[in-house]
Amino acid sequence: MPEDYYRTLGVPKNAEGSEIKAAYRKLAMKFHPDRNSGNKDAEQKFKEINEAYEVLSDGKKRGLYDQYGHAGVQGGASGGAPNFDFGDAFGDIFENFFGGSGARGGRGRRRRGVDLKYDLEVSLEDAYSGTSVPIPYQRMEQCAACSGTGAKPGSKLKTCPTCRGSGQVQLSQGFFSLAQTCSHCGGEGHIIEAPCQDCRGGGRVRGKAKVTVRIPPGVQEGTTLRVPGAGESAGRGSPNGDLYVQIHMKHHPRFTRSEDDLVFVRTINFPEAALGCALQVAALDKETVSIKIPSGVQHGAVFRLRGKGMPRLNLRGHGDLLVKIQIEVPQALTPRQKELLEELAKSMEANAEKDPGFFKKLFGE
Template identity: 50%
Template sequence: MAKRDFYDVLSVGKDADADEIKKAYRKKAVQFHPDKNPDDKTAEGKFKEVGEAFEVLSDDQKRAAYDQMGHAAFESGGGGGFQGGSGDPFEVFNQVFGGGSSGGIFEQFFGGGSRQDPTDSQRGADLRYDMEIDFEEAVLGCEKQISITKLDACGKCNGDGASPGSSRKRCGTCDGQGQVVAQRGFFRMQQTCPHCDGVGTVLEKPCGDCRGSGRKEKKSKITLKVPAGVNTGTRLRRTGNGEAGLRGAPNGDLYVVLHARTHEIFD
C-alpha cells in the first residue's frame, strides 16, 4: 500500500513553517490517540502515520531529503541515506507534549493513564434517596429523619483495610508506581495496576472484618431539614453522607429527591 504524502497527512502546505507543522501534529495526534479511540485500528494507524510525518517534516535535513526524493529517501536501497525516525509514535508524542513521563500528558488530554491520587480515584459513591413529603411540609418546611443502608468505614481498621498492627508494603507488580505498561500491537499503553488498584501499595495482612476493603455495610439515620417552598423534583445535597471512600478517601454525597404529595384543595 502506497504511503500518503506527509504534507497531506498533517494537512499543511509544502511551504508550512515549523510552528505550523508542530501545531498540525498536535491537533491530529490528540484526535487519533489510541486512548481516545480504544480498539480503533484505523485511528491507531493514523496516529502512527502522523507521528512518522512529523518526525520527517520537523527535521530540516530529513524534510529537504523528503522534498527532493519523497518516501524513497528513507527506504532501504533508496539512496537517501536517512532514517525516517524512531518508529515509536508514543515517543514522538511525549517529546512534543512535554518530554517527561506520559502520565501528565494522558491526564491532560484523556483524563487518565497517569498514576492518580488514590484519594481522587477511590472516592465513595454518591447515593440517591427518594422521599415523599406532605403538601404542607413542602410549603412550610419541615425536619425529617431518614434511614439508609450504605457502605461506611470499617470500625475495626478505621477504613484503612489493614489488620490492626499490620501495615502496607510496596506493590511488587508495579514497583509502587500504581501503573503497569501493557503492549497492544506496536503501542505501549499505561494502565492502572490490577494488583494494587493504582495505589502503589498492598496490605501485608487484610482486616478480617472488611476483608481489606476498609468498608462495611451499615444502616445510618440522617436528620434532614427541608426548607420551605420546595417542589417535586427538588434535590437536597448532604455532603459526605454518601458511601465511604476506599482506604480513607473522601466519602461520596447523598442526594435526597423530594416528591410532594398532592393536596385535595390545591390539586
C-alpha cells in the same frame, strides 16, 4: 529500507498537516500494543507509524525527507519525541485507554464512593414553611476496625513489587510513554497480606446512617436535594459519595398545586352565584382571606389572590392563590323551592328561551 513514510500513514505527498495528524491518530488507535497484546506484527507497525509521524509532522524534517528520502533524516527519526502537542494528538487515545484521565492515574486519582438516592414524601405545609427531616438509611461505610485500609489491625501493608508503591506502571512505545494504573495493586501502591476480618480486606462494611436534611421553602414534586459526603464510602480513606434526596409531594385535601401557585376549589349555591356573596378562605400561611364574589358569577370563574401561593424556591416572593368557583346544582328540591324557581324561570322567560340549558339541568326536564 523502511517503507515510504507517506505510504505508511496512508496520505498523499501533498497532504496537509491536519490530514497527517488525523491519519496518525487513526492508525495509532488501531495498532496500539494495549489493543493488540502479544501481536508482534501490530507492535512493529506501531513503531513504523510513530517513526513516519515523527518526520512528517515536523516541517524541517519533512522538507529534508521530501528532498533526500530516508538518507536526509537518518538519525532524525530515532524515537525521540517530536515537536507537537501530545494532548491534542493523543486526547482521544488517552480517553479510550484510561477513561478520560490522560496519563494521570493510580494513587494520584482517588476513588470516590457511590452516590445514593432517597425518596422523601413532604406535606404541602412543610413545603410552604420549610422544615428539617431526619433520614435513616443504610450504606456501605468505612470499616472502623481497619480505618478503611482493608488490612488486619496491627499488620503492615506490603509495597507493591510491580509499581514499587507508585500505583502506576509506565508503558513506553516508540517516542512517547504512558502511565497506566497498576493492575497488580489496583493503583493502591501496596498489597494487603493480612486482610481485616471485619471487612475481609474491602475496607468497607454495611452500616446504618442518619442525616438531617433541611427542606427549604418552595420545594415541589421532583426537587432534588444534595447532601455532600452522605453517600457510600469507597474505603481506603477515599471520599464518600453524595446522598440525593428526591422530594415527592403528599396529597392535600384542600389545595392542588400548579408550580408556585395554589388552586382552591370553592363550591357555592345558585343563589350565592346569582346574588353575589363573600367567601372566607384560609390560606396556607394560616391567614383567613376574604373574597367578594360578584353577582352573576359563572361556573369555573377564577379569582386570584396575589402572593398567597407557595414560596418561590431559592427566590424572593410567592406565587398566587387561585380560587376556582364551582356552582352546585341541587339534585332534589322541596315543592316550595321548585315553585319559587319556576316563578324565577317565568320572570326570566326571554333569557331562558335563548339558553334553557340551565333550567333543564336544574329541574331535570
